[in-house]
Amino acid sequence: MKQLSLLVPAVLLASAGLSPQDPLARIDQEITRIQPRIVEIRHQLHQNPELSNREVKTAALIAEYLKGLGLEVQTGVAKTGVVALLKGGRPGPVVAVRADIDALPVTEQTNLPFASKVRATYLGQDVGVMHACGHDIHTAVQLGVASVLSAMKSELPGTVKFIFQPAEEGPPPGEEGGASLMVKEGVLNNPRPQAIFGLHAFAEMAVGDLGYSEGPALSAADTWEVKIVGRQAHGARPELSIDPIVAAAEFIQALQTIRSRTFSGHEPGVVTIGAIHGGQRHNIIPADVTIIGTIRTFRPEMSQLAEARLRAILKGVTEAAGATGEVVRYERGAPATINNVQLTRETVPALERVVGKSHVTRIPPAMGSEDFSFFANEVPGFYYRLGQVKPGTMSGDHHTPTFLADDSAIPVGIKAMSFILVDYLSRHKP
Ligand SMILES: [Zn+2]
Ligand SMILES: [Zn+2]
Structure with missing residues (x-):
């Protein structure tokens, strides 16, 4: 009975929009609202993939969406990159989050109704173009995170810098691009984040699972x-x-x-x-x-x-x-991606809250490479894996024509990233 009576004011506060509600519940609420639109955007990105340093339409879509949320948006960063700032209603630190947006010269062979049929010229050759590394998922997830956190803006203690990075797969020969160029152009200044987070879809993990490494993550x-x-x-x-x-x-x-x-x-x-x-x-x-x-x-x-x-x-x-x-x-090329040990240890419990302890796995360092390292060499960074395989299906490896990331990974990614950002800001507020 006592418990029941305690519930009443909380419910009243909630209906008045004043409740210091569990952020996870808030995040869930928002995800339910935006998910159909974000999945639609993912399909649009997947169907219209663009090669590294050529992400013109992709960048335009991102910028338009972010402006629609009322964020301060900067375009043309490191050629086709987009950077946006979300200033929370309460004082607190600055934290950054990064999504890579480029596709690969791979000819898609999936049965997805939104499979890519795009072709382009790459190194003088006519090639198929495909989001064969899941960067369409990363972009969609990060737009979702921007939506969720914008809806929670007034309670947000601090600032989130959203970095949409071109050319993660490497710019064409003779061109600069990617994370190193973003850093060179000052993306980590004005304001400087005190930590940066990134995720990557993972073809060896089921939807609902997350993976991370402590310290060395990628070579x-x-x-x-x-x-x-x-x-x-x-x-x-x-x-x-x-x-x-x-x-x-x-x-x-x-x-x-x-x-x-x-x-x-x-x-x-x-x-x-x-x-x-x-x-x-x-x-x-x-x-x-x-x-x-x-x-x-x-x-x-x-x-x-x-x-x-x-x-x-x-x-x-x-x-x-x-x-x-x-x-x-x-x-x-990119230096090794080393997850900051302290940041890793303080973030993993948040990931465990999102998907459950048994769905968060510590994985050994991989011999793949990622230019997220250019950011993580500047400020403490944490990079983790997002399971992408719908149970009962298979995905080809990254960079192959049968690479298959399922839409159902999107809400998991939005929830995980939104929560670890809110969690970080709350723990580091003055
Ligand atoms: Zn890749
Ligand atoms: Zn990738």
């Missing part, structure tokens, strides 16, 4: 290209040649010792050759061979060590063959 990605120049000859006269194919074979074999003999057994690393080009015919020893690959590490000193070993192996192998070896390029 750094270096790409390189090597050219071995020999001497061309008839295939029947190897004695007249300097065979770059045999030298390339030795180089490729020896390169694997970087991982197995140079790195400690405890040090994560991947050395992969992605392409090898040389020769035209069975009876011609070609003049040269080109090899391209990637090296993944978690610490800058390991990346430097790997590059030094690659150069030494190339020199040794080609000298022995009488050929010449040239490192045409060795480029460092």
